[in-house]
Amino acid sequence: MHLLPGMPAPLARLVEHLGTLPGIGQKSAMRLGLSLLNKSAEEVKQLADCISELHEAMGFCEQCGAFAEHEHCAICNNLRRDASTICVVEQPVDVLMLERGRGFSGCYHVLHGRLSPIDGLGPDQLRIASLDRRVADKDVQELILATSATVDGEATAHFLARRYASGHVKISRISRGVPEGGELEYLDEYTLSRALDQRVVWEQRL
Numbered sequence: 100m101h102l103l104p105g106m107p108a109p110l111a112r113l114v115e116h117l118g119t120l121p122g123i124g125q126k127s128a129m130r131l132g133l134s135l136l137n138k139s140a141e142e143v144k145q146l147a148d149c150i151s152e153l154h155e156a157m158g159f160c161e162q163c164g165a166f167a168e169h170e171h172c173a174i175c176n177n178l179r180r181d182a183s184t185i186c187v188v189e190q191p192v193d194v195l196m197l198e199r200g201r202g203f204s205g206c207y208h209v210l211h212g213r214l215s216p217i218d219g220l221g222p223d224q225l226r227i228a229s230l231d232r233r234v235a236d237k238d239v240q241e242l243i244l245a246t247s248a249t250v251d252g253e254a255t256a257h258f259l260a261r262r263y264a265s266g267h268v269k270i271s272r273i274s275r276g277v278p279e280g281g282e283l284e285y286l287d288e289y290t291l292s293r294a295l296d297q298r299v300v301w302e303q304r305l
């Protein structure tokens with residue numbers, strides 16, 4: 100790490116770290132660093148505590164793989180959620196994005212990736228065994244494949260559709276409202292809600 104010339108070392112170190120965050124260039128990092136200097140020591144400590152405790156306080160839900168503070172996430176623990184509908188996504192952040200739309204009342208299953216032979220990611224590297232166990236439950240009626248509209252995301256959706264085709268669950272895919280190459284993370288909540296609402300039964304697409 101190289102310190103910024105003329106800047107006191109503690110501030111320069113902070114600015115360098117802030118500059119590694121996504122979307123934060125050196126100018127913004129400097130502005131953020133200076134604004135922290137203008138806050139009270141107590142406010143800055145509260146922020147620092149949040150950051151330092153983040154990894155310890157957060158984990159993944161044992162059932163669905165979403166972000167969780169405890170063994171199970173707030174969605175799996177919520178009895179008002181419809182456990183018969185499972186929306187399959189690639190990353191924990193996708194759950195947060197879909198929840199922003201507030202329209203979906205089912206549950207989730209996070210794969211923690213997508214099939215990608217080039218990156219050596221096969222079914223064994225994803226949370227598919229735990230999905231098998233959930234889908235085997237006769238109370239589960241619908242699986243919504245909400246993997247990204249990328250080549251690997253589509254391949255993952257095809258893989259899952261084939262895997263569960265002979266079972267009792269209805270399989271659907273989020274609609275084409277998700278643009279080609281689209282990662283869920285970058286879509287607004289309206290587009291996401293619509294893609295979920297207008298999902299297409301797997302056999303009827305194409």
Ligand SMILES: [Zn+2]
Pocket residue numbers: 160161162163164165171172173174175176
């Ligand atoms: Zn969960």
